[in-house]
Amino acid sequence: MAIVPLPRRPLDPSSSSAAASRDVPGETPSDAVRWWYENDLGWATVPGTPVHLITGLRFDVLDVPVEAGAAALRHLGPVPGPGSPVALWGGRMLLLVAAGSAEELPGLLRWLDWGGLDLDLTAVGTGGHVVAPAPPDGAGKRGGMRREAGSQGAAEWLRPPEPECEVEPSLPSMSALGGGGGAPDLVRVVDTVATHCHRVRLRRASTGPSESQPLAFS
Numbered sequence: 001m002a003i004v005p006l007p008r009r010p011l012d013p014s015s016s017s018a019a020a021s022r023d024v025p026g027e028t029p030s031d032a033v034r035w036w037y038e039n040d041l042g043w044a045t046v047p048g049t050p051v052h053l054i055t056g057l058r059f060d061v062l063d064v065p066v067e068a069g070a071a072a073l074r075h076l077g078p079v080p081g082p083g084s085p086v087a088l089w090g091g092r093m094l095l096l097v098a099a100g101s102a103e104e105l106p107g108l109l110r111w112l113d114w115g116g117l118d119l120d121l122t123a124v125g126t127g128g129h130v131v132a133p134a135p136p137d138g139a140g141k142r143g144g145m146r147r148e149a150g151s152q153g154a155a156e157w158l159r160p161p162e163p164e165c166e167v168e169p170s171l172p173s174m175s176a177l178g179g180g181g182g183a184p185d186l187v188r189v190v191d192t193v194a195t196h197c198h199r200v201r202l203r204r205a206s207t208g209p210s211e212s213q214p215l216a217f218s
Contacts, residue, residue, distance in 0.1 A: 040163040056126030068196040069093030086159040098173035119197040
């Protein structure tokens, strides 16, 4: 069942905490996490615990094995670009890409001759959601952020988003084809990620899962 996107929740002007200009946002770690995403970043969330971010509005997500994602980012160098958020969730890596990319992915993989292969590469877009990584250290202090380890499970930011900055210009997108704009090229990102997903799959098929490698990139 599709999830109806929720608008950014406005502060209640009648609330004494709102009138006090961002006093303590809530009584639980989840309240504090939701406050940071909705009020500092303007990202819509799904009701419930742990907090989930709605995809297809500001961004979509490429979901890949962490080993393949780490190798792809080392290969890409500064792309997906400074400020392009990347998260870790257990053994998965979540790369934020431009909204609408999830719909483009199947056709793009076919065009790149990756169609029909089991790459363990998926995209989450309109109607979907992903777990919200715990805000980075120091985030949300203005709103009285109280963080507790494990409040968002294993999800954490490897390359966190920046509050008060528009995320869209930093995301890999199809609009970068032909050199237009400053956003990275989604085709290059997908092709590189698919290549490393395929290599990881072949390696695991022949030798079994390899040990995790340090994430030696910024």
